Amino acid sequence: MNKFTTLSGIAAPMPLINIDTDMIIPKQFLKTIKRSGLGVNLFDEMRYDDDRNEIPDFVLNKPQYRDAQILVAGDNFGCGSSREHAPWAIADFGITCIIAPSYADIFYNNCFKNGILPIVLPQEQVDVLMKDAEKGANARIEVDLESQTITSSDGDVFTFDVDPFKKHCLMNGLDDIGLTMEKEASINAFEAAATQSRPWV
Amino acid sequence: MSPTNSPKTLYDKIWNAHVAHEADDGTCLLYIDRHLVHEVTSPQAFEGLRMTNRPVRAPDKTIAVPDHNVPTTLDRANAATMTEDSRIQVEALDKNAKDFGIHYYPVSDVRQGIVHIVGPEQGWTLPGMTVVCGDSHTATHGAFGALAHGIGTSEVEHVLATQTLIQKKSKNMKVEITGKLRPGVTAKDITLSVIGETGTAGGTGYVIEYCGEAIRDLSMEGRMTVCNMAIEGGARAGLIAPDEKTFEYCMGRPHAPKGAQWEAALAWWKTLYSDDDAHWDKIITLKGEDIAPVVTWGTSPEDVLPITANVPAASDFEGGKVGAAQRSLEYMGLTAGMPLTDVEIDTVFIGSCTNGRIEDLRAAAAILKGKKIKEGMRAMIVPGSGLVRAQAEEEGLADIFIDAGFEWRLAGCSMCLAMNPDQLAPGERCAATSNRNFEGRQGRGGRTHLMSPAMAAAAAITGKLTDVRDLMGESA
Numbered sequence: 001m002n003k004f005t006t007l008s009g010i011a012a013p014m015p016l017i018n019i020d021t022d023m024i025i026p027k028q029f030l031k032t033i034k035r036s037g038l039g040v041n042l043f044d045e046m047r048y049d050d051d052r053n054e055i056p057d058f059v060l061n062k063p064q065y066r067d068a069q070i071l072v073a074g075d076n077f078g079c080g081s082s083r084e085h086a087p088w089a090i091a092d093f094g095i096t097c098i099i100a101p102s103y104a105d106i107f108y109n110n111c112f113k114n115g116i117l118p119i120v121l122p123q124e125q126v127d128v129l130m131k132d133a134e135k136g137a138n139a140r141i142e143v144d145l146e147s148q149t150i151t152s153s154d155g156d157v158f159t160f161d162v163d164p165f166k167k168h169c170l171m172n173g174l175d176d177i178g179l180t181m182e183k184e185a186s187i188n189a190f191e192a193a194a195t196q197s198r199p200w201v
Numbered sequence: 202m203s204p205t206n207s208p209k210t211l212y213d214k215i216w217n218a219h220v221a222h223e224a225d226d227g228t229c230l231l232y233i234d235r236h237l238v239h240e241v242t243s244p245q246a247f248e249g250l251r252m253t254n255r256p257v258r259a260p261d262k263t264i265a266v267p268d269h270n271v272p273t274t275l276d277r278a279n280a281a282t283m284t285e286d287s288r289i290q291v292e293a294l295d296k297n298a299k300d301f302g303i304h305y306y307p308v309s310d311v312r313q314g315i316v317h318i319v320g321p322e323q324g325w326t327l328p329g330m331t332v333v334c335g336d337s338h339t340a341t342h343g344a345f346g347a348l349a350h351g352i353g354t355s356e357v358e359h360v361l362a363t364q365t366l367i368q369k370k371s372k373n374m375k376v377e378i379t380g381k382l383r384p385g386v387t388a389k390d391i392t393l394s395v396i397g398e399t400g401t402a403g404g405t406g407y408v409i410e411y412c413g414e415a416i417r418d419l420s421m422e423g424r425m426t427v428c429n430m431a432i433e434g435g436a437r438a439g440l441i442a443p444d445e446k447t448f449e450y451c452m453g454r455p456h457a458p459k460g461a462q463w464e465a466a467l468a469w470w471k472t473l474y475s476d477d478d479a480h481w482d483k484i485i486t487l488k489g490e491d492i493a494p495v496v497t498w499g500t501s502p503e504d505v506l507p508i509t510a511n512v513p514a515a516s517d518f519e520g521g522k523v524g525a526a527q528r529s530l531e532y533m534g535l536t537a538g539m540p541l542t543d544v545e546i547d548t549v550f551i552g553s554c555t556n557g558r559i560e561d562l563r564a565a566a567a568i569l570k571g572k573k574i575k576e577g578m579r580a581m582i583v584p585g586s587g588l589v590r591a592q593a594e595e596e597g598l599a600d601i602f603i604d605a606g607f608e609w610r611l612a613g614c615s616m617c618l619a620m621n622p623d624q625l626a627p628g629e630r631c632a633a634t635s636n637r638n639f640e641g642r643q644g645r646g647g648r649t650h651l652m653s654p655a656m657a658a659a660a661a662i663t664g665k666l667t668d669v670r671d672l673m674g675e676s677a
Contacts (some may be wrong), residue, residue, distance in 0.1 A: 008286060015521075015524070016524065016525065017500050017519075017521035017522065017524075018401060018402075018500075018529070018556055019526050020637075020639045020640075022618075022637070022639040022640065022641055022642050023639065023641075025639055025646070027618050027619060027642075028618045028620070029291055030241050030269075030620065031241075031284075031286035031289075032286070032622070033244035033245065033248070033289060033290060033293050034245065034366075034403075035245050035354075040514065045640065045641045045645055050645075052500070069293060073605055074521045075402060076401055076402040076405070076435065077519055079402070080337065080639060081336070081337050081351075081618075081635060081637075082242065082335055082336055082337040082351035082352060082517060082569055083242060083353075084242065084245075084335075084353035084355060087353075102402055103405075104305065104402070104405065104435060105405055105406070105435065105436075105437050106337060106351050106352065106353060106432075109352075109353060109356070110355065110356075113353060113355035113356070115318070132671065137250040145594030154494075155351055155490035156377075156563060162565045163226075163228075164226055165224070165226055165228045165367075176355070176359055176367055177253075177359050177363060179246070180359065180363045180365060180367065181362075181363065183221075183230060184347050184363075186221050186222040187221050187222070187230065187232070187363060187364065187365055188228065189221075190220075190221035190222075190232050191364070192230070194232065194341075198329075198466070198469070199216075199465070199606075200327070200457075200459075200462045200463075200465070200466045201234045201262075201327075201330065
């Protein structure tokens with residue numbers, strides 16, 4: 001997994017609540033058996049018309065946001081299906097940080113498995129960064145995971161919370177399965193005991 | 202972890218019984234009893250195992266079935282009915298199931314169906330278990346008092362390799378539905394009404410336990426419908442404490458325990474309830490008699506109104522919901538103030554992991570018996586599994602559907618998410634018994650109204666969103 005430590009990037013504003021995983025990556029793109037190549041279809045139905053032409057008004061089609069690395073969005077980002085194709089598409093586009101007041105649970109977890117940092121901030125701080133993002137490509141937002149801070153282009157500094165274990169894994173690009181394998185003795189012991197106490201499982 | 206003698210919720214009890222390791226910061230390895238797998242969210246996970254030379258740790262606890270992509274038309278044995286990329290995914294699951302030695306129900310098997318219908322039907326899902334699947338509607342299995350939730354593909358790979366999941370405990374929410382439901386009101390109306398009350402983020406960070414007389418009165422099928430949409434309320438999982446109905450449903454299923462093991466299981470299952478003075482972080486109470494038959498009007502499952510209501514205006518809302526409602530109304534092609542019963546539909550879809558079980562089909566048949574669907578209506582019934590289909594045929598329900606003008610399909614996810622050929626065209630409007638009304642969910646530009654099977658059947662007859670109670674005669 002790619003590490004996430006610091007990021008200085010262009011932020012794209014998407015002031016919508018309940019941005020769902022069907023919006024992020026519509027189902028017709030779930031038929032892949034690979035993890036890569038989905039960036040071109042990120043927000044596909046909002047981004048292209050029926051003839052596959054770009055819709056100029058959509059934020060990621062605007063010249064100043066085509067290279068965005070951060071997304072600023074409304075409440076309950078990533079609600080809907082468990083499809084990890086959603087964070088795969090976001091990462092493949094080049095976005096590695098999302099800032100929103102809240103996320104859906106499964107999507108939030110999926111981000112951390114794919115080198116994406118989903119930051120939760122209170123609505124009023126998201127509003128400040130949304131305005132910042134609306135300034136376009138000249139307004140770079142700085143994110144520092146180590147110190148858990150975001151700095152707006154005007155120099156406003158916001159701190160954010162993140163689970164220490166998730167932070168550690170993201171900063172070091174650690175593979176969850178490898179970490180869990182180190183605790184195999186505990187799993188073996190649990191399994192042996194469970195076979196006795198709940199043999200029908 | 203709470204001290205062993207303190208009062209506990211059902212969630213606390215199941216959680217405590219499955220912690221294989223707990224780190225100092227509370228991060229746990231939760232042991233997984235059942236891992237359900239389908240073709241869309243698993244290929245990359247199996248590929249990861251191959252690349253790292255890891256086996257599936259517990260193949261006997263891993264069950265796979267293709268459901269999302271499979272055509273539901275009667276000619277699906279002909280490979281040409283599937284698109285190339287769908288076929289590749291299904292064939293990948295065929296191969297992965299064989300190579301890794303996991304339980305498998307291929308498309309050709311009569312037991313094939315939607316993974317969340319097959320699991321309970323075959324007795325894989327039992328009370329007190331942990332159940333995961335790379336699918337958000339895994340919440341369905343919570344109806345048995347099993348801790349069940351959706352996971353991403355990286356987590357699918359993690360469970361395949363380690364039979365555990367890295368988890369932190371969620372908070373406890375109680376959703377109590379008191380009293381009795383009125384005629385024409387179903388489990389679907391309960392679960393949609395709860396989401397209408399809490400919003401789609403209301404359950405974020407919680408595991409919900411549904412309780413109260415109206416929940417106890419539901420059949421297992423109805424309880425599955427309620428828990429299925431816990432995810433639409435944002436919760437990690439939904440639970441209902443097991444009782445005699447649960448045990449009766451499980452008994453004799455192919456993979457349920459037998460003999461002395463059944464007795465041992467039953468003894469433990471009977472301890473699976475929330476203690477009287479357990480701590481709840483949040484409590485929601487609805488009166489059963491206040492719940493009406495409902496439909497959704499917008500593009501979020503929280504956009505719920507009684508069928509007797511009018512389409513709202515964006516200005517009825519506050520904050521970010523104003524813009525969202527405006528966008529929804531435009532997408533749905535609805536005018537504020539119009540009665541919902543004036544909304545004309547052209548498509549009806551009855552099926553999905555929410556409402557594709559035998560009881561759902563019986564409810565639809567009760568409305569459709571001796572009736573015809575409106576001329577020009579495209580209407581399909583997609584049973585949740587091959588066995589549900591067979592039972593519906595045996596009970597004479599299939600004849601009622603066919604006589605009414607419905608297409609009677611083979612099992613699969615179908616038009617719930619339109620990954621197979623069953624899709625809406627732009628502007629088409631569907632009365633659907635599925636679980637999501639997101640933009641484009643049933644096909645680009647397609648418009649979805651969520652409701653119960655009885656309400657969808659009523660809409661098929663009249664061609665409009667309809668109060669099913671108007672078609673129920675004196676029983677209403």
